[in-house]
Amino acid sequence: MDDVHVDPRTRTTRVGPGARWQQVDHETQAFGLATTGGVHSRTGVGGLTLGGGIGYLARSCGLAVDNLRAAEVVLADGRVVSASQEEHPDLLWALRGGGGNLGVVTSLELQLYEVGPEVMTAQVFLPIEQAADGLAFYRELMADAADVFACYALFVNVPPVDPFPVERHGQTCLALVACHAGELEAGAADLAPLKAVGRPLSATVASMPYAKLQQSFDAGAPDGARYYTRSGYLDELSDDLIAALVEGAGELPFPLSNVFLEPMGGAVARVEPTATAFPHRAARFNLGIQAGWLEASQDAAASAWTRSLYATLEPHTTGAVYVNYLDHDEKSRVHRAFGPNLERLRSVKAAYDPDDLFDVHGLGAGAEALRG
Numbered sequence: 465m466d467d468v469h470v471d472p473r474t475r476t477t478r479v480g481p482g483a484r485w486q487q488v489d490h491e492t493q494a495f496g497l498a499t500t501g502g503v504h505s506r507t508g509v510g511g512l513t514l515g516g517g518i519g520y521l522a523r524s525c526g527l528a529v530d531n532l533r534a535a536e537v538v539l540a541d542g543r544v545v546s547a548s549q550e551e552h553p554d555l556l557w558a559l560r561g562g563g564g565n566l567g568v569v570t571s572l573e574l575q576l577y578e579v580g581p582e583v584m585t586a587q588v589f590l591p592i593e594q595a596a597d598g599l600a601f602y603r604e605l606m607a608d609a610a611d612v613f614a615c616y617a618l619f620v621n622v623p624p625v626d627p628f629p630v631e632r633h634g635q636t637c638l639a640l641v642a643c644h645a646g647e648l649e650a651g652a653a654d655l656a657p658l659k660a661v662g663r664p665l666s667a668t669v670a671s672m673p674y675a676k677l678q679q680s681f682d683a684g685a686p687d688g689a690r691y692y693t694r695s696g697y698l699d700e701l702s703d704d705l706i707a708a709l710v711e712g713a714g715e716l717p718f719p720l721s722n723v724f725l726e727p728m729g730g731a732v733a734r735v736e737p738t739a740t741a742f743p744h745r746a747a748r749f750n751l752g753i754q755a756g757w758l759e760a761s762q763d764a765a766a767s768a769w770t771r772s773l774y775a776t777l778e779p780h781t782t783g784a785v786y787v788n789y790l791d792h793d794e795k796s797r798v799h800r801a802f803g804p805n806l807e808r809l810r811s812v813k814a815a816y817d818p819d820d821l822f823d824v825h826g827l828g829a830g831a832e833a834l835r836g
């Protein structure tokens with residue numbers, strides 16, 4: 465169930481749903497190919513793809529759902545069907561963003577692109593007192609960025625390792641992490657401004673293997689970590705939002721927490737909102753608050769902190785949310801994850817899962833009516 469087969473001739477890969485992105489990157493990069501996955505290499509291909517799939521390559525290659533060409537699905541009645549543009553196209557439409565609500569996906573066929581193996585990258589860590597200026601710089605950097613260029617901005621706690629100054633270990637900082645998936649020379653030019661931003665705690669602008677970049681956040685998400693999330697899309701990065709972010713995220717209370725801005729746009733925005741079940745095509749950024757911690761005794765405090773910070777930031781969002789960042793207690797926001805596609809998604813679900821066997825988001829006919 466976690467096999468990854470690459471066909472370099474058709475530039476596609478057939479992936480078992482139990483595979484993680486590191487396996488996909490490993491197999492596809494052997495041919496100098498890649499497709500959009502998440503920015504942690506140990507997240508699973510199944511759930512991440514079916515909900516949307518945002519990563520460094522999304523602006524150039526589209527979301528993971530945009531690259532989902534076909535899937536094999538075990539339906540609620542036990543039938544095994546292929547969903548593609550030719551067979552069950554309505555099911556393929558729904559799988560592209562509808563999450564696990566339709567059936568059990570046993571194989572995914574994804575489109576591949578020429579990427580790397582070396583790509584230009586930047587990892588710049590600014591002390592918290594420079595975070596507001598850093599975010600203003602980030603706003604300019606992404607304003608007219610090339611599609612092959614993606615930069616994340618994250619509030620994270622400084623890891624207790626070299627080259628970070630000891631007195632900063634454990635303090636919150638602003639990290640700008642960028643990938644340029646095009647020609648190395650063009651990448652070096654596009655990333656050059658990151659060499660000159662502020663007075664960083666650490667700054668690296670260099671080429672590295674794409675597969676290695678994909679693993680660079682892994683240490684911040686160890687096995688057994690506990691998470692609680694709130695998120696919302698942004699149309700813009702206003703001065704007020706920047707101030708609220710610095711105020712609210714400037715001192716992250718749980719060791720593995722982060723508050724991130726994920727760039728959208730480019731190829732993501734060139735797909736019609738109703739072309740796949742994933743509707744969020746116009747947003748410029750996705751804002752996420754992810755509390756991360758290790759001890760169950762901190763569950764209540766971490767979730768309360770996340771909800772409280774999100775309450776202060778929510779007025780700056782569009783109100784829409786990415787289904788893969790919805791937490792277990794956010795049933796009331798499900799309609800905001802599917803937006804204009806909700807009713808079509810429910811009708812496809814009614815055709816393939818009439819008894820609501822796969823009740824993930826309460827989309828079934830008998831499920832409690834969705835608010836909206």
Ligand SMILES: Cc1cc2nc3c(=O)[nH]c(=O)nc-3n(C[C@H](O)[C@H](O)[C@H](O)COP(=O)(O)OP(=O)(O)OC[C@H]3O[C@@H](n4cnc5c(N)ncnc54)[C@H](O)[C@@H]3O)c2cc1C
Nearest residue numbers: 481502503504507508510511512517518564568569685788
């Ligand atoms: C540390 C961390 C980093 C993340 N980074 C990113 C990121 O960069 N980009 C991004 O877009 N998202 C990211 N996410 C969110 C991620 O997309 C979701 O958590 C997603 O659900 C992970 O899928 P999974 O297969 O690993 O998890 P699972 O827990 O295995 O699956 C989650 C759900 O997906 C559905 N599902 C999974 N596999 C199948 C299948 N084969 N058939 C049918 N339904 C299935 C089911 O409903 C299941 O309950 C991140 C999450 C974490 C915790």
